[in-house]
Amino acid sequence: MASNSHQPIQGMSDIAFPDVALWQFIEQRAREIFARYRFSEVRTPVLEKLELFTHSLGDTTDVVTKEMYTLEDRGGRKFALRPEGTAGAIRYVASGGEETANARIFYIGPMFRCERPQAGRKRQFHQIGLEAVGAPNPLADAEVIALQVHLLAAWGLSGAKIRLNTIGLPEDRAAVVKGLREAIRPRLHELPEEAQQRFETNVLRLLDSKDEAVKKVIAGVPPVISFMSAESRAYLETVIATLRRLEIDVEVDPSLVRGLDYYVHTVWEVVHSGLGAQNALAGGGRYRINIGGREIDGVGFAMGVERVIASLEATGITATQFAPPPPVFIVSLGEAALNENLLLLQTLRQRGIACEMELAERKVQAQMRRANKCGAQHVIIRGDSELEKGIFVLKNMADGTQREVELPELMELLTH
Ligand code: AMP
Numbered sequence: 001m002a003s004n005s006h007q008p009i010q011g012m013s014d015i016a017f018p019d020v021a022l023w024q025f026i027e028q029r030a031r032e033i034f035a036r037y038r039f040s041e042v043r044t045p046v047l048e049k050l051e052l053f054t055h056s057l058g059d060t061t062d063v064v065t066k067e068m069y070t071l072e073d074r075g076g077r078k079f080a081l082r083p084e085g086t087a088g089a090i091r092y093v094a095s096g097g098e099e100t101a102n103a104r105i106f107y108i109g110p111m112f113r114c115e116r117p118q119a120g121r122k123r124q125f126h127q128i129g130l131e132a133v134g135a136p137n138p139l140a141d142a143e144v145i146a147l148q149v150h151l152l153a154a155w156g157l158s159g160a161k162i163r164l165n166t167i168g169l170p171e172d173r174a175a176v177v178k179g180l181r182e183a184i185r186p187r188l189h190e191l192p193e194e195a196q197q198r199f200e201t202n203v204l205r206l207l208d209s210k211d212e213a214v215k216k217v218i219a220g221v222p223p224v225i226s227f228m229s230a231e232s233r234a235y236l237e238t239v240i241a242t243l244r245r246l247e248i249d250v251e252v253d254p255s256l257v258r259g260l261d262y263y264v265h266t267v268w269e270v271v272h273s274g275l276g277a278q279n280a281l282a283g284g285g286r287y288r289i290n291i292g293g294r295e296i297d298g299v300g301f302a303m304g305v306e307r308v309i310a311s312l313e314a315t316g317i318t319a320t321q322f323a324p325p326p327p328v329f330i331v332s333l334g335e336a337a338l339n340e341n342l343l344l345l346q347t348l349r350q351r352g353i354a355c356e357m358e359l360a361e362r363k364v365q366a367q368m369r370r371a372n373k374c375g376a377q378h379v380i381i382r383g384d385s386e387l388e389k390g391i392f393v394l395k396n397m398a399d400g401t402q403r404e405v406e407l408p409e410l411m412e413l414l415t416h
């Protein structure tokens with residue numbers, strides 16, 4: 001048992017063999033799909049100025065008020081570990097790094113939120129996300145959702161569902177807030193105290209509350225879209241109609257709101273039944289972010305890699321399926337053979353064969369134990385006497401058979 005002093009910080013994990021094989025598969029597939037849709041990678045710093053997040057995500061949101069890891073440097077400047085990827089990606093776009101009108105970027109990396117650790121909720125988690133920058137256009141929203149569905153299929157993940165709604169335009173916000181408050185006010189006394197505060201500060205967030213008392217009140221409230229302008233309603237209709245033409249199933253859910261302030265128009269969530277209470281695989285939406293006085297429009301999503309993995313595992317896909325193929329192990333007997341085998345090891349690796357050997361003189365049994373442990377399919381045994389005869393003993397570990405071969409045949413057998 002490793003002692004506690006060797007464990008990472010609570011809510012954070014080491015990701016290592018064999019699990020890491022599934023992470024690599026997920027990332028590699030994502031890169032392939034993003035390239036096909038013409039998105040390119042951006043790697044922004046994990047540490048950003050605090051105000052980047054307070055300004056863009058909204059300073060009454062949970063992420064900003066309760067969950068950010070913040071720190072000050074020696075000069076008193078305030079920074080935060082990024083809790084999400086959009087703010088940094090859009091800061092990069094605003095810095096002039098990409099053509100603002102139609103930047104298409106993706107990111108893969110760790111995010112940090114100081115939440116209470118529980119199943120499905122980590123303090124360092126990982127997201128694969130993308131941003132399609134550009135003026136509001138329902139076809140662009142549908143394109144991004146289509147990409148996301150394509151990605152789920154490329155991972156072999158079945159059973160995911162998309163819930164979609166609209167937040168409307170900023171111009172609608174006042175009417176939506178007013179409409180919701182009017183509908184809720186007669187039953188305000190039924191809400192718990194925290195929800196009554198939310199009623200004042202961020203009434204939209206009551207819609208997706210998990211509290212039973214709040215849910216009961218919300219069930220009687222008209223859908224937000226009924227308070228919105230004709231333009232916002234038409235936008236949502238076009239997104240839905242376009243997705244239908246692309247044969248993508250979505251479920252319109254009037255209670256869906258997303259936690260951050262920057263959203264306009266379309267918002268969505270991808271959920272999976274294999275996940276339990278924290279059932280969201282991904283969040284997405286169209287946004288308008290103000291960065292240093294400049295407004296940038298875009299649409300994007302962020303998928304939680306840990307949750308993608310949990311969903312894949314729930315459907316029976318595991319890391320061992322993606323672990324590298326079993327290697328070849330070379331066993332040496334005698335010093336001369338050990339030295340020659342080192343050259344053979346290098347040759348095999350250069351020919352593309354994953355290969356291991358013991359670099360110190362050890363008993364054959366000890367070397368065979370190591371060969372077994374690494375899962376070797378073939379063991380090459382060469383001692384000083386084989387060396388003299390110019391042969392190798394090749395043992396097939398699956399059936400235990402072994403035979404003597406010369407170099408050309410050995411290469412032929414191992415490379416085919
Ligand atoms: P959000 O920006 O909160 O909508 O997050 C987008 C996605 O990131 C979620 O749907 C989750 O899959 C994942 N995610 C967010 N927070 C966490 C967390 N604390 N632990 C693990 N995954 C998370």
